[in-house]
Amino acid sequence: MRITAAVTETAHEPFAVRELELAEPGPDEVLVRIAGTGVCxxxxxxxxxxLPVPLPAVFGHEGAGVVERVGDGVLGVSPGDPVVLNYATCGSCRPCLRGNGAYCHEFFARNMSGRRPDGSSRLSAGGSVIHDSFFGQSAFASHAVVPARSAIVVDAWPGLPLEVLGPLGCGVQTGAGSVLNVLRCEAGSSIAVFGTGMVGCAAVLAARIAGCTTIIVVGRNPARLARAEALGATHALNLADGEATAAIRSLTGGAGADYSLEATGAPEVLRQAVDCLTPGGTCGLAGVPTPGTEVKLDMFGLLLGRRVVGIVEGEGVPQSFVPALIRLYRQGRLPFDQLITRYPLERINEAIDDMKAGRVTKPVLTLDVPAPAARNTATDREAVAGAGHG
Ligand SMILES: [Zn+2]
Ligand SMILES: [Zn+2]
Structure with missing residues (x-):
């Protein structure tokens, strides 16, 4: 079928919005009409x-939308279902079987190789391959064919804006999952969060949910720091005023923070995120550096029980965790949508300029989809399902 997508032809160049050809879903795949995709x-x-992803390609890995068709072998996902998309996993390697698909042995092959595991591709233009499967989705597009396991059916209707739920599949689950699934901060503990983007802000919100009583956010943009405070940070430190380690120690009674989270990907920030810990404290590393980036750490400081743990996508099981995040969002305890600015897909380059300049935190590229109310009754859902199989 013909779709519209934002294509990357050459590195460093603006995205080009154009028409592409999308293959039909395979037996274990679903076709999703995208309602919105966050830019990460x-x-x-x-x-x-x-990152080693072949070009030309369609990126986008925070998609949400409505299932239009499903492959013959798909169970548990039906046409008409609202879904949040997620990274792809094999489902059968040891990390997958242990409920930690973020470390799937086939993670790179399934999320960054630009093709299906069997080497075939879903996208093309004039017979030439356009690489897809980015984080299992390539969602900067009007439609995407994704592995059924990457389409998480969510309780979005009635009431929730489906087009902004996509970041739950990356930025929000990374920040919230780091705190709730990995660091597992206990009530009354202290945490220092380095970074004021979606990951950092989701970590602040999750720290409140966990009951942290000291939540220190560290960043460089005064407006973003103020917003992190509005979301629940108890203190904000601006790196423009100097490094944050000493200030974090004094804010934690001289001991240092019980937990810290690095959400910038910068080695000099990771150093501070480790140095600010109390002995026995744990630093989560969620920011994404360029592969090969090295960092200097104080070995004696680490000897005192301090730990550094890398975290991809907040760990956990997205099929369970994303619906949990939606329940928290419904209760008003995870208002991540306050960080979102909507742009039509056609304005993707403007959205990225605004994000890079710090004018917006999380652009979400939106597309027109039929009003969910029209799909909100059993009859309508059956009608949609019937059409999908016809
Ligand atoms: Zn991401
Ligand atoms: Zn696996």
């Missing part, structure tokens, strides 16, 4: 060749 820094890393 990892998309820009891939566009700018800091």
């Amino acid at each position: 820094h990892t998309d820009l890393s891939a566009r700018d060749a800091r």
Whole structure:
């Protein structure tokens, strides 16, 4: 079928919105009509060749939308279902079987190789391959064919704006999952969050949910720091005023923070995120550096029980965690949508300029989809399902 997508032809160049050909879903795949896709820094890393993804390609890995068709072998996902998309996993390697698909042995092959595991591709233009499967989705597009396991059916209707739910599949689950699934901050503990983007702000919100009583946010943009405070940070430190380690120690009674989270990908920030810990404290590393980036750490400081743990996508099981995040959002405890600015897909380059300049935190590229109310009754859902199989 013909679709519209934002294509990256050459590294560092603006996205080109154009028509492409999308293959029909295979037996274990679903076709999703995209309602909205968040823009994440990892998309820009891939566009700018800091990640080894072949070009030309369609990026976008925070998609949400409505299932239009499903392959013959798909169970549990039906046409008409609202879904949040997620990274692809094999489902059968040891990390997958242990519920930690973020470390799937086939993670790179399934999310960054630009093709299906069997080497075939879903996207083309004039017979030439356009690489797809970015984080299992390539969602800077009007439609995407994704593995059924990457389409998480969510309780979005009635009431939730489906087009902004996509970031739950990357930025929000990374920040919230780091705190709730990995660091597992206990009530009354302290945490220092380095970074004021979606990951950092989601971590602040999750720290409140966990019951942290000292939540220190560290960044460089005064407006973003103020917003992180509005979301629940108890203190804000601006790196423009100097490094944050000493200030974090004094804000934690001289001991240092129980937990810290690095959400910038910068080695000099990771150093501070480790140095600010109390002995026995744990630093989560969620920011994405260029592969090969090295960092200097104080070995004696680490000896005192301090730990550094890398975290991809907040760990956990997205099929369970994303619906949990939606329940928290419904209760008003995870208002991540306050960080979102909507742009039509056609304005993707403007959205990225605004994000890079710090004018917006999380652009979401939106597309017109039929009003969910029209699909909100059993009859309508059956009608949609019937059409899908016809
Ligand atoms: Zn991302
Ligand atoms: Zn696996």
